[in-house]
Amino acid sequence: MHHYYKSEAADVVATVQEFYCAKEALSESLVExxxxxxxxxxxxxxxxxxxxxxxxxSASPELDVHWRRPDEFGxxxxxxxxxxxxxxxxxxxxxxxxxxEHLWEQWRAHCPPRLETHDYWDRLNVNTGNLLLCGGILxxxxxxxxxxxxxxxxxxxxxANVSAGxxxxxxxxxxVEILPSEYEAARLARTGAVA
Numbered sequence: 289m290h291h292y293y294k295s296e297a298a299d300v301v302a303t304v305q306e307f308y309c310a311k312e313a314l315s316e317s318l319v320e321x322x323x324x325x326x327x328x329x330x331x332x333x334x335x336x337x338x339x340x341x342x343x344x345x346s347a348s349p350e351l352d353v354h355w356r357r358p359d360e361f362g363x364x365x366x367x368x369x370x371x372x373x374x375x376x377x378x379x380x381x382x383x384x385x386x387x388x389e390h391l392w393e394q395w396r397a398h399c400p401p402r403l404e405t406h407d408y409w410d411r412l413n414v415n416t417g418n419l420l421l422c423g424g425i426l427x428x429x430x431x432x433x434x435x436x437x438x439x440x441x442x443x444x445x446x447x448a449n450v451s452a453g454x455x456x457x458x459x460x461x462x463x464v465e466i467l468p469s470e471y472e473a474a475r476l477a478r479t480g481a482v483a
Contacts, residue, residue: 292471293435297462300412304428307408314338317400324398330363335420337402341365354388366395414441414458429478434471435460 330341342363355364370388422438
């Protein structure tokens with residue numbers, strides 16, 4: 289069961305807007321990283337962050353020296369260590385390793401840092417443990433922040449728990465509970481979809 293909230297508090301709206309700006313900046317950085325390596329970068333995410341995944345490269349076995357085999361979508365990850373082909377000279381092996389180190393230097397120089405989503409939820413005063421267990425979505429539309437949480441937040445319970453030194457689900461400044469239909473209407477309006 290989801291619980292739906294909205295907040296018009298300026299600090300809350302600014303935090304949600306900042307998250308989406310950071311997400312857009314990450315997407316732009318992934319495009320630039322792809323230009324360095326000659327293929328699109330897979331935008332990845334886990335339960336606490338967004339980050340760069342593999343590079344869309346050909347399935348040519350020649351690339352296996354430096355890159356893992358392509359996944360089901362054709363993306364390859366840079367190997368931690370080069371795998372030089374058998375039967376080459378010591379000097380050729382050294383050249384392969386030097387080339388691999390150069391690839392890693394390029395990756396480190398151009399790969400954007402992870403976008404930690406929990407940093408933004410922390411700023412909103414939401415218990416990230418509850419997020420991990422129950423989930424949560426946020427977005428902003430027309431200077432209103434909307435939230436769909438897998439757990440309930442209650443201002444009175446939050447204040448009582450803080451006073452008693454007990455764990456709390458947190459409280460989003462200015463949050464009011466809304467009907468799922470209001471949340472869905474805002475979500476569709478934001479994405480430009482038709483209900």
